[in-house]
Amino acid sequence: MKTKKYADIIDVANLANVSPATVSRCFNHPDKVRPDTRKRIQLAVESTGYIRNRAAQAIHGRRSGTVGLIVPTLDNAIFATLIQAFSEQLNASGFTMLVATHGYDLDREYQLLRSLLEHRVEGIGLIGLDHKDETYSLIDRRETRSVAMWNYHPDTRISCVGADNSEAGKLIAQHVLDLGHKRIALVFPDTFENDRAANRLEGVLSIMNKAGVQIPPEWHLNTIYSIKNAREVSAPLLSSPNRPTAIIAGNDVIAQGVIYAAQSLGLNVPTDISVAGIGDFSGSAHLLPSLTTIKLRSNKVGQTAAIILDKLINDSENKNIQRVAIEVELMKRQSTCRLAI
Amino acid sequence: MKTKKYADIIDVANLANVSPATVSRCFNHPDKVRPDTRKRIQLAVESTGYIRNRAAQAIHGRRSGTVGLIVPTLDNAIFATLIQAFSEQLNASGFTMLVATHGYDLDREYQLLRSLLEHRVEGIGLIGLDHKDETYSLIDRRETRSVAMWNYHPDTRISCVGADNSEAGKLIAQHVLDLGHKRIALVFPDTFENDRAANRLEGVLSIMNKAGVQIPPEWHLNTIYSIKNAREVSAPLLSSPNRPTAIIAGNDVIAQGVIYAAQSLGLNVPTDISVAGIGDFSGSAHLLPSLTTIKLRSNKVGQTAAIILDKLINDSENKNIQRVAIEVELMKRQSTCRLAI
DNA sequence: GTGAAAGCGCTAACAG
DNA sequence: CTGTTAGCGCTTTCAC
Secondary structure (H helix, E strand, O other): OOOOOOOOHHHHHHHHOOOHHHHHHHHHOHHHOOHHHHHHHHHHHHHHOOOOOHHHHHOOOOOOOEEEEEEOOOOOHHHHHHHHHHHHHHHHOOOEEEEEEOOOOHHHHHHHHHHHHHOOOOEEEEEOOOOOHHHHHHHHHOOOEEEEEEEOOOOOOOEEEEEOHHHHHHHHHHHHHHOOOOOEEEEEEOOOOOHHHHHHHHHHHHHHHHOOOOOOHHHEEEEOOOHHHHHHHHHHHHHOOOOOOEEEEOOHHHHHHHHHHHHHOOOOOOOOOEEEOOEOOOOHHHOOOOOEEEEOOHHHHHHHHHHHHHHHHHOOOOOOOOEEEEOOEEEOOOOOOOOOO | OOOOOOOOHHHHHHHHOOOHHHHHHHHHOHHHOOHHHHHHHHHHHHHHOOOOOHHHHHOOOOOOOEEEEEEOOOOOHHHHHHHHHHHHHHHHOOOEEEEEEOOOOHHHHHHHHHHHHHOOOOEEEEEOOOOOHHHHHHHHHOOOEEEEEEEOOOOOOOEEEEEOHHHHHHHHHHHHHHOOOOOEEEEEEOOOOOHHHHHHHHHHHHHHHHHOOOOOHHHEEEEOOOHHHHHHHHHHHHHOOOOOOEEEEOOHHHHHHHHHHHHHOOOOOOOOOEEEOOEOOOOHHHOOOOOEEEEOOHHHHHHHHHHHHHHHHHOOOOOOOOEEEEOOEEEOOOOOOOOOO
């Protein structure tokens, strides 16, 4: 004797006096089932406590109803907004999101992609454009719909949507130059396997170069994404008698650390030193002083990416690579000011 | 003629000159397959580009290899650390995490639970202890291994691991009282469908009561989780001539908003007004002034929860409800000080 | 240690 | 509109 634990589609069918096929149809093509039959099935579902088995659905090579997302880390305000928007938009299209984090290890990213593919995700969201060749080939080979978020680039192997980080770097650099600064320092995260930071830096440097402004190597500081580290790393620079008049930080968290370093050394931001960030994180507008930065609209990036992915998955037509640049915008606020003469 | 797109277990079997059954065994019980056979299969897997189909596995009522996580939102530093730790520990046990967000809507949470169950997750992580009765019954009915994170309580329907938020409230309240304050205001988020905030508030109030300190209703402010809103909401209170000498905020983000409100009104924190938070978010130690708060160790909560869930899933023995309280700790920092006489 | 065969729960034709 | 039939890709008894 077999004791089934949970109701399956057959139990529902029996109770509703229809065939399993009809029950199945009722879920997948409700319009093809007569309303009263539908109601009977609905009732049977409730009274049996039946819960569909997506796995059994997915086996037909059909929809698994999941989309994978691979991010470096969740423990970071940086991606939070992005992921939230991505996830919400995806949910609205009926997908459930499988998330995995690789901790900035691209080998791990490849492994995670394989693992998500085992779950037969219908699409993949990635962060950035810097991925292993294996990762790209696997995506190609399985023809996995995919979209890279965060970074826009006109020439990519997969669809992408993101801010033009190079443009962001240029904008903030130009702003600082426009204020008359020439003695400028940089506090950036490591650009290794982090193309966002690399692009921003490249943007900043290109504008500096064009303006003929040199940044001495010892004024190009390296930090991790942490207020604490940024603060520690920039303190020596700020306490030097020969300090810069402006600092451009690789992102807002770093900028916040720099501001704290300055303030605890008794420097006024911005009159003693201007500080600019990139990212416009939630909260940046409400710091004291409020932070001049570049708005990246990460929620729009996440949402747009989800829409593109949905289209890639559902429109058998539009299989071409889509590339969307989300505008960046200079947010002039209190932490930067014109250089006193 | 059938054109299969991707290699399946049969292709692998043919290439390796074994039966599909052996290939399957090779994945699931490698020790039951001779090493050289195993190697041959391994080779065939690589050359065919075969990727296992978890869905087909899951259909046998066996492991889906996924665990579900339902959180109110991802767009919030509050849960980021927790989720990251949970996810990492889960990954270490070989699970992939399915994440869904309900935006603080508990009806939606129930729907998401159903949806995750459709994917046959092997376990569920939830935030908080406040859930619909349907949610709890569904978990019971399907005997879903589950763990509630964030909040500890000695009497729960499912396993839980979290900080004792009531204790956190008590600790911070006692600290403020110990500093001699009697004119104390509260800035808290809405406690509706948010048991963490409710427990913290209850802890604070119980200590206040015990000490005979009354908090006038107009000094009990309500805000959402945002620096901006907290700042706006607390400004009127702070600019009143008859202002409190200390403010306890429902969490660190709110506390930061309160501090900014005070500072932009020209008040010194802590000499003019003490401000305390709860949570010890990353960054709180590096604010200016650094924030006195209660450390909640959310990474430990997430990690412990994942370990418990893994145990619940894999140890057929230990099916009892587990409850773990993660210690809270007062972090005395610069934003509070003894009341000047 | 390995293969053959019988499903797992569901869905997509195809009839009716 | 609904039922019948034939699998999807894999795992698991049972033999061998």
